[in-house]
Amino acid sequence: MTSVLPSFRPTAPPPGGQRGLVLLASAGGAVAALATLVVCLGVAVVGWFATDAGAHGRPVGAMRVGALGWLVGHGSGFRVEGTSVTLVPLGITLVCAAVCWRWGQRVGERLAGHGPDAAALGRGERDLVVPTAVALFTAGYVVVAVLTAVLVPDPEEGVSLVRVLLACLLLAGGVGGAGIAVGSGRAAVWTPQVPQEVRDGLVAGVAIVLAWTAVSGVLLAVGLGLRFSEAASVLSRFQTTPGATILLAGVALLLVPNALVLASSYGLGGGFALGTGTVVAPSAVLLGQVPLFPLVAAVPDAALPSWAVSSLAVVPFVVAAAVVALVQRHRPVLAWGTAAARAAGAGAGAAVAVAVVAALAGGAIGPGLMADVGPLVGDVAMRALLAFTTGGVVGALLTTWHQRRTSAGD
Numbered sequence: 001m002t003s004v005l006p007s008f009r010p011t012a013p014p015p016g017g018q019r020g021l022v023l024l025a026s027a028g029g030a031v032a033a034l035a036t037l038v039v040c041l042g043v044a045v046v047g048w049f050a051t052d053a054g055a056h057g058r059p060v061g062a063m064r065v066g067a068l069g070w071l072v073g074h075g076s077g078f079r080v081e082g083t084s085v086t087l088v089p090l091g092i093t094l095v096c097a098a099v100c101w102r103w104g105q106r107v108g109e110r111l112a113g114h115g116p117d118a119a120a121l122g123r124g125e126r127d128l129v130v131p132t133a134v135a136l137f138t139a140g141y142v143v144v145a146v147l148t149a150v151l152v153p154d155p156e157e158g159v160s161l162v163r164v165l166l167a168c169l170l171l172a173g174g175v176g177g178a179g180i181a182v183g184s185g186r187a188a189v190w191t192p193q194v195p196q197e198v199r200d201g202l203v204a205g206v207a208i209v210l211a212w213t214a215v216s217g218v219l220l221a222v223g224l225g226l227r228f229s230e231a232a233s234v235l236s237r238f239q240t241t242p243g244a245t246i247l248l249a250g251v252a253l254l255l256v257p258n259a260l261v262l263a264s265s266y267g268l269g270g271g272f273a274l275g276t277g278t279v280v281a282p283s284a285v286l287l288g289q290v291p292l293f294p295l296v297a298a299v300p301d302a303a304l305p306s307w308a309v310s311s312l313a314v315v316p317f318v319v320a321a322a323v324v325a326l327v328q329r330h331r332p333v334l335a336w337g338t339a340a341a342r343a344a345g346a347g348a349g350a351a352v353a354v355a356v357v358a359a360l361a362g363g364a365i366g367p368g369l370m371a372d373v374g375p376l377v378g379d380v381a382m383r384a385l386l387a388f389t390t391g392g393v394v395g396a397l398l399t400t401w402h403q404r405r406t407s408a409g410d
Helices: 018-052 059-072 090-110 118-122 129-151 161-183 186-193 196-226 228-237 242-254 256-268 294-298 306-330 336-360 377-409
Strands: 078-080 083-085 272-274 279-281 284-286 373-375
Touching: 018 059, 018 090, 018 129, 018 161, 018 242, 059 078, 059 090, 059 129, 090 129, 090 161, 090 242, 090 256, 129 161, 161 186, 196 228, 196 256, 196 294, 196 306, 196 336, 196 377, 242 256, 256 272, 256 279, 256 294, 256 306, 256 336, 256 373, 256 377, 306 336, 306 377, 336 373, 336 377, 373 377
Parallel strands: none
Antiparallel strands: 078 083, 272 279, 272 373, 279 284
16 A cells, blocks of 8 residues: 655755754744744734724734734633633634644654664664654744743733643644654654554544534535525624624634534534523524524524434434445455454544544633533534444445455456
């Protein structure tokens, strides 16, 4: 099986030897953080000027809002008049992750010729270049985040430095670190050492998550399409200037990934809460007062008919079965036990990923009822685990049966 990861290609090592490695990796992490931070600052200043042509406040205040938005994208949360807001706009988080990945790759490419050569790496020679670079990359990112969290917000805003640090470890150390391993070519050397069954299961699990994300996007698009007039009506009630309308649309765009997660939870049947004591699921809808926001217009106000509930419950099962069958066509396995175990592992991994993202997508957006908004994580996790593992195993066994029959015929 040909690897899609880049091969190890020795290049000129960073100038300055070990010192060059330290400077390169640390600067890469800092630049990855500053790149998105500067964009947030710029957007905030443009938004401030677009709302009232700069008649109120100062650019410094707008830049503080932009920096706070960047921190909120890292899970910091904040307080408004004593009320905690902990919802993470996943749009900002995804942009930060994409930038960390790209800068991690660029750092890795510069480090490709540092350390043992490809033959030595293949023999398992000890190599600390990538772990060291990941640690330094993360440190550079963390320094920028900590300085921003300490210097920019007021103490009364309640920014959580612990949550920011955890997000930095995941983004810079996890996503950026993976980019460094791929860019340096080390991933191409290390990957073949992982058992083939594990690699195939990982591919199937990622494919299930991507396919289910596409299905969730369709659900969200259908919901918005059916209630587009309500969304437009909500937007018109704000009676904002064109600049403020564009700014509001930008905020809604940053929350689209959160809405996508809610659609995923709805499609799995677990549903989500749009306020304390509320539930929005295919089989039951119990709503109170909801926020006046365009994306909320896509929320159904009534339960589906029983036949539609039953039909929707089959969708994640079919998605998992179809995806596993497609993956197994390109990665055939004739052993029943291996096929079932690989599919079960892929389904379980996909369910864990969906549950983790569901946990990240919720939080408080205001006082009272609005202190509980987001997926019903426990229910979503159980339904995803049941649908993805069962569907995956069925798809794998049917494909194995077909492949064994074809193999016997040959």
